[in-house]
Amino acid sequence: xxxxxxxxxxxxxxxxxxxxxxxxxxxxxxxxxxxxxxEHNPEVRQADIAANLGVAVGTANWLxxxxxxxxxxxxxxxxxxxxxxxxxxxxxxxxxxxTQRYLQLSMDLYRSTRADxxxxxxxxxxxxxxxxxxxxxQESDLLDICxxxxxxxxxxxxxxEEEGLGVPVMRVEGRRVTVAWxxxxxxxxx
Numbered sequence: 001x002x003x004x005x006x007x008x009x010x011x012x013x014x015x016x017x018x019x020x021x022x023x024x025x026x027x028x029x030x031x032x033x034x035x036x037x038x039e040h041n042p043e044v045r046q047a048d049i050a051a052n053l054g055v056a057v058g059t060a061n062w063l064x065x066x067x068x069x070x071x072x073x074x075x076x077x078x079x080x081x082x083x084x085x086x087x088x089x090x091x092x093x094x095x096x097x098x099t100q101r102y103l104q105l106s107m108d109l110y111r112s113t114r115a116d117x118x119x120x121x122x123x124x125x126x127x128x129x130x131x132x133x134x135x136x137x138q139e140s141d142l143l144d145i146c147x148x149x150x151x152x153x154x155x156x157x158x159x160x161e162e163e164g165l166g167v168p169v170m171r172v173e174g175r176r177v178t179v180a181w182x183x184x185x186x187x188x189x190x
Contacts, residue, residue, distance in 0.1 A: 025105060030055070032098040034063055038073065038085040039095065067091070113142055113177070117149040117170075120179050124155060124168050127181070133158040136172030143172045
């Protein structure tokens with residue numbers, strides 16, 4: 001039996017209206033990263049911007065032109081192939097609004113993940129277990145949330161070398177959290 005929770009705040013279908021724009025979470029995050037980058041390094045090359053954002057140079061150019069057309073940026077030529085990008089007052093306001101929205105989405109994800117993991121741990125306790133093993137990428141924020149929730153709920157965390165001891169395994173893969181239950185043979189079933 002497997003319990004599964006999938007968090008989709010990063011979904012391509014999720015979008016919302018903010019300051020007159022219809023942007024997905026990913027687009028807002030990219031715009032925020034661009035504004036922060038240009039604020040801290042106004043003479044950065046578009047190739048470096050593209051590399052930092054993980055997009056093509058043409059896409060970076062389009063994003064910059066879009067921010068200029070919205071009045072968030074001003075561009076000044078400082079050399080033959082050099083430009084200086086300056087945030088306008090409305091650009092700073094936009095950056096602040098995007099930062100606020102990013103923090104709100106992050107806190108919403110944190111709260112919902114904590115509640116969902118708590119629910120999974122209650123199922124683990126109802127099944128008679130007091131320990132779980134947690135698997136996932138070590139740099140995962142959701143992994144940290146799972147550990148904290150285990151501590152809060154009084155569920156011990158088994159170490160990886162205790163794999164064959166018949167404890168449920170809480171797996172974190174991207175934004176997905178599942179619990180695999182041990183079988184009678186000592187292996188975990190998903």
